[in-house]
Amino acid sequence: MSGDHSEVPIVIALEHFSRKKPLRFHVPGHGGGRAIYSELRKANLPGWDVTELDGLDDLHSPSGVIELAQKKAAGLYGARHTFFLVNGTTVGVQALIAATCSGPGSAIALPRNAHRSVLGGLVLSGARPVFIEPQIVPWFEFAAGFTGTALEQVLQSEPRIVAVLAVHPCYYGVVGNLAEIVKICRSYNIPLLADEAHGTHLRFSPHLPPDALEQGADATVQSVHKTGGALTQASWLHLAPGGRVDRGEVASALRLLQSSSPSYLLMASLDAARRQLALYGRARLDETRDIALEAALKIKTIPGLTVLGPEHLNLPGAVDYDPTRLVVSFRGLGLSGYEAGRLLADEYNIYVEMADAYNIVAVLPLGVNREDVEALVHALAGISSKVRGTVITGDRPPPARPGLPAQIMTPRRAWLARKRQVRLEASAGLVSAEVVAVQPPGIAIIYPGEEITPAIIEYLLIARECGLQIHGAADPMLATIEVVDC
Numbered sequence: 001m002s003g004d005h006s007e008v009p010i011v012i013a014l015e016h017f018s019r020k021k022p023l024r025f026h027v028p029g030h031g032g033g034r035a036i037y038s039e040l041r042k043a044n045l046p047g048w049d050v051t052e053l054d055g056l057d058d059l060h061s062p063s064g065v066i067e068l069a070q071k072k073a074a075g076l077y078g079a080r081h082t083f084f085l086v087n088g089t090t091v092g093v094q095a096l097i098a099a100t101c102s103g104p105g106s107a108i109a110l111p112r113n114a115h116r117s118v119l120g121g122l123v124l125s126g127a128r129p130v131f132i133e134p135q136i137v138p139w140f141e142f143a144a145g146f147t148g149t150a151l152e153q154v155l156q157s158e159p160r161i162v163a164v165l166a167v168h169p170c171y172y173g174v175v176g177n178l179a180e181i182v183k184i185c186r187s188y189n190i191p192l193l194a195d196e197a198h199g200t201h202l203r204f205s206p207h208l209p210p211d212a213l214e215q216g217a218d219a220t221v222q223s224v225h226k227t228g229g230a231l232t233q234a235s236w237l238h239l240a241p242g243g244r245v246d247r248g249e250v251a252s253a254l255r256l257l258q259s260s261s262p263s264y265l266l267m268a269s270l271d272a273a274r275r276q277l278a279l280y281g282r283a284r285l286d287e288t289r290d291i292a293l294e295a296a297l298k299i300k301t302i303p304g305l306t307v308l309g310p311e312h313l314n315l316p317g318a319v320d321y322d323p324t325r326l327v328v329s330f331r332g333l334g335l336s337g338y339e340a341g342r343l344l345a346d347e348y349n350i351y352v353e354m355a356d357a358y359n360i361v362a363v364l365p366l367g368v369n370r371e372d373v374e375a376l377v378h379a380l381a382g383i384s385s386k387v388r389g390t391v392i393t394g395d396r397p398p399p400a401r402p403g404l405p406a407q408i409m410t411p412r413r414a415w416l417a418r419k420r421q422v423r424l425e426a427s428a429g430l431v432s433a434e435v436v437a438v439q440p441p442g443i444a445i446i447y448p449g450e451e452i453t454p455a456i457i458e459y460l461l462i463a464r465e466c467g468l469q470i471h472g473a474a475d476p477m478l479a480t481i482e483v484v485d486c
């Protein structure tokens with residue numbers, strides 16, 4: 001045995017974090033327990049951490065309390081069936097792709113900024129991805145939705161597309177015209193699958209964009225832990241009444257992918273979140289939205305900062321937004337979102353959900369305090385006045401992205417192939433075995449099975465030099481890239 005085993009580094013780090021009493025503007029959306037059902041907050045969690053004992057049902061074949069809880073969630077969303085998930089929306093997206101796209105030669109249309117969980121679905125199903133370019137919101141430079149015209153183009157050019165996946169809303173809370181996407185999918189008789197990781201809460205306030213089921217998606221997956229008040233990893237998957245996704249296929253994909261020991265704490269938190277949303281969702285969301293809009297008005301007056309609002313959304317792929325998350329750009333200060341996020345944490349004890357090269361995203365938890373949001377606004381004003389006149393990094397426009405490369409093989413074949421690492425500069429003409437995405441705008445530049453072109457190498461070198469965040473590569477410095485050894 002080596003090492004000191006009396007140490008518990010994760011436990012210590014969590015104790016330290018919660019002892020600091022940070023202001024939380026990040027997921028999970030229960031805000032450190034504030035919005036959790038009181039019975040769950042008071043519960044003896046180790047005592048509730050059980051397995052499939054008598055009377056407690058079985059997630060993989062529910063016929064008792066889990067079935068009842070799932071039915072209640074389905075009733076709340078008007079779904080034909082709801083599956084509880086214990087591995088986040090990740091597993092739900094993978095199960096939907098596996099359930100709809102496993103036929104030989106099947107293809108799926110999906111946006112290039114789809115979450116990395118889709119790769120698991122593509123590897124599992126063997127489906128060929130047909131990518132659609134999302135629209136980029138200017139100034140903030142993040143990827144939002146795709147247009148109906150872009151979808152029509154891929155559907156006309158590829159008759160083997162058997163499903164379409166849309167992200168609704170994106171990480172920054174922006175939605176495209178989903179009703180139009182639904183209409184197009186219906187005209188081709190193809191199911192529309194929604195990755196609604198950030199949209200559990202939308203239907204509970206008429207002041208928020210409508211959710212995917214309301215607009216006619218065939219199936220949707222929601223991270224209830226992100227914005228619905230459940231514990232981290234707890235999500236659910238809804239099938240629409242009359243939708244074109246087979247319940248049995250989804251159930252068998254979930255049996256394949258989910259743990260055989262699903263956590264009762266996570267499932268109880270889904271049950272409790274459903275109760276909270278049903279009983280208090282409207283009041284809490286209206287209040288959260290009012291507080292967020294007030295904050296946005298104040299942030300607008302802070303020199304150098306831009307807060308996302310309706311005036312930035314005049315693209316067909318970006319038609320509306322969720323005001324309960326504040327997206328703030330620091331470009332006017334010449335400060336990066338990463339630096340701003342660090343200053344908020346280090347100097348103000350405020351933690352936001354996400355930072356990129358230009359922006360921060362602050363997710364207001366359900367039941368947020370007005371004073372906490374005022375503290376955030378105050379901190380942003382403090383950063384602005386401290387930084388103004390001192391920053392010399394200046395604003396760098398994002399490098400121009402290269403076009404989509406040729407697809408040489410499916411992601412599944414690339415994943416299963418023998419692989420090797422090569423220097424990025426020496427990879428032209430080789431087939432990538434990994435996803436490399438650059439933030440902003442959060443779009444995959446190369447996908448497994450695609451040919452690495454000189455333009456892609458040049459873009460990645462510039463992105464590396466500019467300090468843009470690079471995701472997905474096995475080598476985080478991107479000195480090397482993993483390729484198929486053919």
Ligand SMILES: Cc1ncc(COP(=O)(O)O)c(C=O)c1O
Nearest residue numbers: 087088089090115171195197223
């Ligand atoms: C758009 C999107 N889809 C899917 C996921 C995966 O969700 P989960 O963390 O619930 O597995 C995320 C996570 O951030 C996401 O942003």
